[in-house]
Amino acid sequence: MPETPHIVSDVMTHTVVAVGRDAPFKEIVQTMEQWRVSAMPVLEGEGRVIGVVSEADLLPKEEFRDSDPSLFEQRGRLSDIAKAGAVTAGELMSTPAITVHPDATLAQAARIMAVRHVKRLPVVDDVDMLQGIVSRADLLKVFLRSDEDIEEEVRRTVVSYLFPAFSHAIHVNVHEGVVTLRGHISDTSLVSVAVRLVRAIEGVVDVEPRLTGESTTPVDPGSEP
Numbered sequence: 001m002p003e004t005p006h007i008v009s010d011v012m013t014h015t016v017v018a019v020g021r022d023a024p025f026k027e028i029v030q031t032m033e034q035w036r037v038s039a040m041p042v043l044e045g046e047g048r049v050i051g052v053v054s055e056a057d058l059l060p061k062e063e064f065r066d067s068d069p070s071l072f073e074q075r076g077r078l079s080d081i082a083k084a085g086a087v088t089a090g091e092l093m094s095t096p097a098i099t100v101h102p103d104a105t106l107a108q109a110a111r112i113m114a115v116r117h118v119k120r121l122p123v124v125d126d127v128d129m130l131q132g133i134v135s136r137a138d139l140l141k142v143f144l145r146s147d148e149d150i151e152e153e154v155r156r157t158v159v160s161y162l163f164p165a166f167s168h169a170i171h172v173n174v175h176e177g178v179v180t181l182r183g184h185i186s187d188t189s190l191v192s193v194a195v196r197l198v199r200a201i202e203g204v205v206d207v208e209p210r211l212t213g214e215s216t217t218p219v220d221p222g223s224e225p
Helices: 025-035 055-063 071-076 078-084 106-116 136-144 147-162 188-199
Strands: 039-044 048-054 120-124 130-135 171-175 178-184 206-212
Touching: 025 039, 025 055, 039 130, 048 055, 048 120, 055 078, 106 120, 106 136, 130 136, 147 171, 147 178, 147 188, 178 188, 188 206
Parallel strands: 178 206
Antiparallel strands: 039 048, 120 130, 171 178
16 A cells, blocks of 8 residues: 655745744844745644734735724724734734644645645644644655656556456556556456555556556446346
């Protein structure tokens, strides 16, 4: 069976730029500019994540700086108007923080990012202590695997597993992450299984099955002419 998936701790960044609850507005902006980040975890105590402050949390101060919001705007954007008057990370942050655990799979982390519309996730332990941070770019690192590495894993964990008697006759070719399987097998019903297993190997971009053979799926006698 495939040895993957990798988990968040395999790709996360361990050194994290963060601020405390009492960090003032200008310090937050300066820190983001210095480290070229668009969001930071907000910490309390010895490093417990209590929220995240992002550029989106800071922008209302500029948006409402020289304007007087109408009553309609006040009703519809209470959170933004409150942030326009905020001066510390604790007042500005979005809470609770959207986080992920180090042992989550990369697919799970990607799903959280997609559903919650965030670009990065603080990585925390069971008591919300900061362990690192994982970004969209980190999740894409699996696609940096070499074609040779992917080919070796496909042969060892899929071909040998599904087709032990035919593994010598099945050719595996990987180009730019696209895996092509060629050869003759005795049971074509296993092709869909092979495709699913190969696709689950991290770094695989796509799968092109070109396996031929006779299916062992029984024929319903009643359907014969």
